Amino acid sequence: MEKRLQIIFIITACLYFFSSCITESKKGLLIPTVPEVNEITRRKAAIAFLTDAIDASPNSSENYYKRAILYLENEKVGEALEDINNAINIKPNVGSYFQAKAQILRDSQQPQFALEAASKAEVLNAESPELYTLLGDLYQQLGQYDKSKSYLRKALQISPNNGETYFFQGEIAAKLADTTTALALYQQALGLKPSFLPAYLKLIQVHTNLKQYELALLYSREAIKYHPKSASLYFQRGNTYQRAWKMDSAVMCYNRAIALDTNLIQASFSTGIIYFKTRAYRLALPFFLRTLKHNPKYPDAKFFMAQCLEYTGEYLKAEELYNQILAENNQDYKALGGIARVQRKEIYGDYIPNEELKYDTTSFPKFEMPKRSAIDTTSLRPMLPKGIN
Numbered sequence: 001m002e003k004r005l006q007i008i009f010i011i012t013a014c015l016y017f018f019s020s021c022i023t024e025s026k027k028g029l030l031i032p033t034v035p036e037v038n039e040i041t042r043r044k045a046a047i048a049f050l051t052d053a054i055d056a057s058p059n060s061s062e063n064y065y066k067r068a069i070l071y072l073e074n075e076k077v078g079e080a081l082e083d084i085n086n087a088i089n090i091k092p093n094v095g096s097y098f099q100a101k102a103q104i105l106r107d108s109q110q111p112q113f114a115l116e117a118a119s120k121a122e123v124l125n126a127e128s129p130e131l132y133t134l135l136g137d138l139y140q141q142l143g144q145y146d147k148s149k150s151y152l153r154k155a156l157q158i159s160p161n162n163g164e165t166y167f168f169q170g171e172i173a174a175k176l177a178d179t180t181t182a183l184a185l186y187q188q189a190l191g192l193k194p195s196f197l198p199a200y201l202k203l204i205q206v207h208t209n210l211k212q213y214e215l216a217l218l219y220s221r222e223a224i225k226y227h228p229k230s231a232s233l234y235f236q237r238g239n240t241y242q243r244a245w246k247m248d249s250a251v252m253c254y255n256r257a258i259a260l261d262t263n264l265i266q267a268s269f270s271t272g273i274i275y276f277k278t279r280a281y282r283l284a285l286p287f288f289l290r291t292l293k294h295n296p297k298y299p300d301a302k303f304f305m306a307q308c309l310e311y312t313g314e315y316l317k318a319e320e321l322y323n324q325i326l327a328e329n330n331q332d333y334k335a336l337g338g339i340a341r342v343q344r345k346e347i348y349g350d351y352i353p354n355e356e357l358k359y360d361t362t363s364f365p366k367f368e369m370p371k372r373s374a375i376d377t378t379s380l381r382p383m384l385p386k387g388i389n
Contacts, residue, residue, distance in 0.1 A: 046066075047071070050067040061086075068100055118131065129165070132152070133168065136169075164193065179210075187203070204223070205239075207219065217241075234253045235257040237253045238270065242274065247278065265290070265298060271287045272291065315342045319343070323335075
């Protein structure tokens with residue numbers, strides 16, 4: 001018995017010793033957790049590297065070109081355009097440089113100048129399905145659909161599985177009011193490129209316009225999986241909720257869009273409109289103010305803000321805004337009516353006259369109704385059932 005206990009004790013001690021050795025040996029072999037490196041971080045590091053390379057060798061057109069592409073991916077269009085122009089100035093006959101310039105100009109909403117650059121790239125033999133797709137998009141933006149279709153067909157002949165090409169074909173169909181074909185092409189684009197954001201945005205918009213709200217929300221949920229930080233996506237989702245009369249959800253989506261992109265003034269204006277229509281004028285005010293700060297000429301923003309000020313008792317400020325509207329258009333009858341209301345309220349208060357009345361009846365002549373004479377009921381016989389006298 002004692003020998004058995006000794007053997008068990010020795011085995012236990014050995015196991016403890018070896019496990020301690022293994023634990024200690026692993027301490028030096030454990031790999032620390034690598035911090036997550038996302039695409040933005042990689043591009044930032046690449047831009048820093050290229051910046052150093054440009055400083056060391058400022059006559060390298062290729063470095064300017066590469067940095068321009070990275071700036072474009074980071075949505076820094078101004079910096080991208082400056083870099084690509086530097087590359088072209090150094091080497092003016094490289095087709096890929098003009099193709100990149102066309103992409104940059106397209107993203108900066110200058111389709112005509114983008115088309116000039118893309119055409120120059122084609123002349124310089126920069127033929128590729130990407131260039132043909134780009135040309136197809138630019139021509140459809142400018143309303144030249146036959147040329148657009150021709151280039152898109154060329155692109156598909158070279159690369160039949162390019163989702164973006166089908167998307168731009170869908171854009172042409174949509175502009176020609178062929179909604180069924182447009183939807184099929186947008187879906188085909190997503191089938192080939194499941195993360196393509198423009199196709200999702202169009203599908204959400206079209207199904208919302210068709211009052212197919214559940215389907216629109218389904219596409220927006222799918223898109224958020226790929227693009228959780230897309231302000232445009234949340235804005236479109238908000239539009240769908242607003243059209244479906246789900247105002248709380250719409251406001252949440254609009255606020256998310258504003259948080260992701262403070263320059264998305266459409267979301268600010270839409271939020272203000274929702275609060276205005278629910279008579280939450282004080283809540284609406286900051287959203288109209290934000291809209292006007294970004295774009296002082298945003299349609300109707302000044303008028304709605306003036307009404308909010310009027311309905312919250314800020315008559316002088318409201319009158320000032322109405323006057324600003326009249327200075328821009330002296331025939332604006334809504335602003336004229338606003339000034340008249342505010343001036344009356346400053347004198348009489350909110351209760352005179354009734355603003356909901358279409359016509360002012362206070363000047364109408366008053367007529368007295370003739371008095372009804374009392375009816376003498378003594379001569380009336382009660383109605384009795386037949387057979388009773």
